């Protein structure tokens with residue numbers, strides 16, 4: 001009978017894999033206490049030190065094997081583990097426990113692991129809590145060397161070609177090694193989507209399902225598994241029909257990915273020769289890699305909020321600059337649009353707590369540009385860093401949640417002041433760095449001309465524009481059903497902004513989710529949008545639609561759609577527009 005197990009899916013460019021199970025029992029073997037005599041203490045500590053050294057060598061070997069095109073962060077994960085393997089809090093205490101309790105090193109290590117894990121478990125910050133995984137991984141790795149008493153655990157020597165590795169837990173380093181030995185998917189008992197391992201697996205381009213408790217016991221070695229990273233499902237002992245279905249789906253997805261890959265180097269032009277810019281939205285510096293391999297010609301939105309999270313203070317100018325510098329270097333000459341801080345509502349941070357509003361309705365409160373203008377100490381270091389970064393490569397500066405044109409006058413005056421300071425400090429910047437505004441509030445869309453007069457570019461943030469126009473909280477499940485990009489009011493506001501840009505010769509981009517949603521590509525082309533910015537994984541899907549589109553025809557058909565907007569459900573009109 002088929003077994004279906006549900007966990008947290010990690011879907012990458014290839015979300016489905018089939019293969020025989022390889023059950024990796026490392027980390028599951030129980031550790032028992034054994035008494036030793038005082039005369040055996042030195043030998044036991046030497047055995048422990050050897051296991052630590054072997055774990056360190058194994059990690060260093062992995063570091064040397066990281067493919068050059070992997071995101072830089074991967075090496076950082078491994079460096080973090082290497083540092084832990086030198087950490088006195090871990091090692092000295094294990095040696096002390098062996099000496100004082102006269103017990104085996106495995107048991108001492110287990111006791112010390114429990115102490116450290118308890119500390120992490122008490123932390124409120126969910127991100128820091130996931131760092132507990134790092135302790136587990138390092139301890140596991142030492143345990144496996146202690147238990148085998150060899151320099152290399154057996155699993156690391158095995159050929160895993162085509163196998164699905166089912167493990168209790170997986171370190172980032174092990175994920176790399178197992179992938180290099182041929183593993184095509186991972187299934188784990190622990191771990192979650194925020195873990196380093198999950199980030200790594202996504203960039204390896206293979207699927208995984210994490211967090212299935214007891215999975216290493218439910219599944220048998222060598223039985224055929226189906227791993228669906230999209231739905232988070234693992235199937236075993238399936239019938240032929242199910243297998244056939246998944247094989248076909250995998251084949252179809254693979255063929256499609258392959259076809260899309262071939263589009264990367266093609267210029268993005270419609271059938272009738274209109275050039276379109278496809279840009280990436282980035283949240284973390286390591287996303288640069290995904291932007292490049294999917295052929296983005298620039299970054300249309302870099303959300304800088306992540307620089308402020310998981311820390312108790314604000315990043316200073318040099319920290320901002322270091323991040324921007326690394327990203328500019330990774331982007332290799334393609335432009336980056338750095339959005340100034342958009343903190344508030346869902347995007348909070350610890351350091352912000354003291355100046356954040358206690359408003360009942362934070363989405364309408366002191367967030368984004370409003371907060372920055374109120375707190376110059378928060379804003380100025382970022383402005384200085386963005387301007388300094390503009391000396392290193394093509395940079396655009398973008399302002400979120402603009403409502404009034406006079407906010408822009410204030411920001412522009414502030415930017416002029418910061419430029420003067422930089423001149424005074426003898427620091428370089430691009431004097432002509434383009435400054436743009438996000439159009440995310442109905443008031444801004446309705447005043448798009450006034451805003452465009454002051455700005456070098458506009459970018460439509462449909463996520464917030466829809467929230468504010470339809471008066472529905474983006475985060476509230478109870479009203480999510482009303483979130484409708486096809487609402488006539490939204491379509492009219494988008495058209496209004498694009499037309500304002502055209503009239504004043506100010507480029508208009510779109511960086512909200514609508515830009516990366518294939519249902520709207522033809523409509524947006526018909527409305528005159530020429531710059532789309534989206535999460536990197538959507539770029540090639542959208543490109544495929546653009547290459548097949550005829551802008552002239554879409555302009556005509558979009559005008560017809562608008563003519564019927566009030567009497568026909570816009571979703572039907574959109575379906576008709578999408579039928580080629």
Ligand code: PEP
Nearest residue numbers: 440461462463464511512
């Ligand atoms: C938007 O609102 O559309 C947008 C891109 O900004 P964010 O999703 O970061 O609010």
Ligand code: MG
Nearest residue numbers: 440461463464
């Ligand atoms: Mg927004």
